[in-house]
Amino acid sequence: MAKEKSTEDKIINAARKVFIAKGMDGTRMQEIADVAGINKALLHYYYRTKTKLFERVFTHAFKEVFVVLERAVSNEMDFERFLEKFISQYIKLLKSKSYIPQFVIHELNRNPDLIVKQLQDKSFIKEKLFQLVDQAIEDKVIRPVPPVHLITNILALCIFPFVARPIITGFAMDGDKKKFKTYIDERPEQVIAFVKHAVLINQKEEA
Amino acid sequence: MAKEKSTEDKIINAARKVFIAKGMDGTRMQEIADVAGINKALLHYYYRTKTKLFERVFTHAFKEVFVVLERAVSNEMDFERFLEKFISQYIKLLKSKSYIPQFVIHELNRNPDLIVKQLQDKSFIKEKLFQLVDQAIEDKVIRPVPPVHLITNILALCIFPFVARPIITGFAMDGDKKKFKTYIDERPEQVIAFVKHAVLINQKEEA
DNA sequence: ATATAATTTAATCAAATGGTTAAATCGGAC
DNA sequence: GTCCGATTTAACCATTTGATTAAATTATAT
Incomplete structure (x- = not known):
């Protein structure tokens, strides 16, 4: 229902979904961006590295x-x-x-x-x-x-x-x-x- | 102790070790070759693809x-x-x-x-x-x-x-x-x- | 010794991937 | 309108990686 999610929320939710489904090694930053409905540049704009994003999710x-x-x-x-x-x-x-x-x-x-x-x-x-x-x-x-x-x-x-x-x-x-x-x-x-x-x-x- | 392992055994044992430790996604063929004490070419000579080797181990x-x-x-x-x-x-x-x-x-x-x-x-x-x-x-x-x-x-x-x-x-x-x-x-x-x-x-x- | 298979060396390829960058565009605040 | 951050586009880079290949070398069996 609600779409009033901030971009940061969208990223975190997408990252959680992908990381949980595929693990750290199996996850691609591009896929997180896709699931979040944004592009890779913006993803790195918010979270500089995959590791940082992963640790936050974990x-x-x-x-x-x-x-x-x-x-x-x-x-x-x-x-x-x-x-x-x-x-x-x-x-x-x-x-x-x-x-x-x-x-x-x-x-x-x-x-x-x-x-x-x-x-x-x-x-x-x-x-x-x-x-x-x-x-x-x-x-x-x-x-x-x-x-x-x-x-x-x-x-x-x-x-x-x-x-x-x-x-x-x-x-x-x-x-x-x-x-x-x-x-x-x-x-x-x-x-x-x-x-x-x-x-x-x-x-x-x-x- | 026994070192009389065939190359195929060495590969399987190395593959099991690495796959179990790092999972399919986290495993590198080069590492399997290193652990087996052989080179990558020979590894592919025995098992053409990572997937085949993985499925055998799994x-x-x-x-x-x-x-x-x-x-x-x-x-x-x-x-x-x-x-x-x-x-x-x-x-x-x-x-x-x-x-x-x-x-x-x-x-x-x-x-x-x-x-x-x-x-x-x-x-x-x-x-x-x-x-x-x-x-x-x-x-x-x-x-x-x-x-x-x-x-x-x-x-x-x-x-x-x-x-x-x-x-x-x-x-x-x-x-x-x-x-x-x-x-x-x-x-x-x-x-x-x-x-x-x-x-x-x-x-x-x-x- | 010689043919055959096993193994190494080394180079190469194509694709995937994490990460960066610059320029353009969009949207809201003032 | 204009300014500024958010976002997009698109290209690019360096590295890693799975996989292949050709040629050389070694071991083995006959």
Whole structure:
């Protein structure tokens, strides 16, 4: 609808689209210009180098998938509610930004130094997360599972389907994209139940 | 140690190394030649185009991570043993081929058509896997969880740490690679326990 | 030794690509 | 109107890269 985007916005949006689809190496500045509806000269007029443009896009993408963690740990609630909220919100985010995880993961593997710039001042999130799990164990709400394993397990269950989408669609859904959508819609409920059964100690009464 | 590799082997090994490290787009034929210890002319003498060489490497890499699935479903055993064997063997494989998952996933996202060539004649694996889960549900060995979710959950727990390695190392291990190795060594036990608690119905007595 | 295949050397090509430049044009602010 | 930044056009440059070729050299098998 709205076309009132500034040229800078058009460039950033186009760059994100192309970089996410093709990666840093596979992206051509000309294609970004085409997608943005401008020409290459103007593109370089705004962003002198491909590298600068890429880093801007990457940083933004990284923050988008990381900010949910930030928000999750800041809310106070019991562990079971935390699990529910975190998983459902995270998958909901990924549904609307489904290509970001693969993009971020690929570029971090390509150039691991990028992670250093991104993780500055994020250590408090880690501490809060680990503390949350430790507390739940101490309170005997969950089994004594090493926090790093539980946290990576949850992230794996949320994120993996989006990075492995072509495989899942091809292998288990016969290439039917509609089935994949259904599968993703079922995910929050399935993942929450899976994790709860895996770690919660008191799962007596449930709907 | 053995240096008795044929030139063709040297090329394939070099190509795999470079393609896996830098992806199709990031790979230069000259670098493959350098790593193989030959020159570019000879490289093209064996493999006329980059695309052909890439497809050969990719197909091989894909099969390596897929063949475990194949072997797993062909063995007859009770579901609990199947879980144990499958998870421990899969993680063991990934430990020695840790860069393959990210490679395969990235290239499949880049060019989803590749998956079609790879999944030919693999439908029996899918059917066997689903049937295995269905049977376990019917026998009341596990909770009634949709097979596609259980299967992707298990794969997620096994594979994700390897594709997200830089993030996990950077975020939860302060960049300490040794800690990551320890973490990976703990994975089989942790994942098996996690999945068992998540789905097994009779988990009365355990070590 | 000699024919055949493997390998090197070195040069070359065409195309793609990131980046630059200069001049022209357009559009809005004053 | 005029001034100034935004934008276009179009050409250009240097470099990289995939790929090819011809000729020379080496290794190998017969």
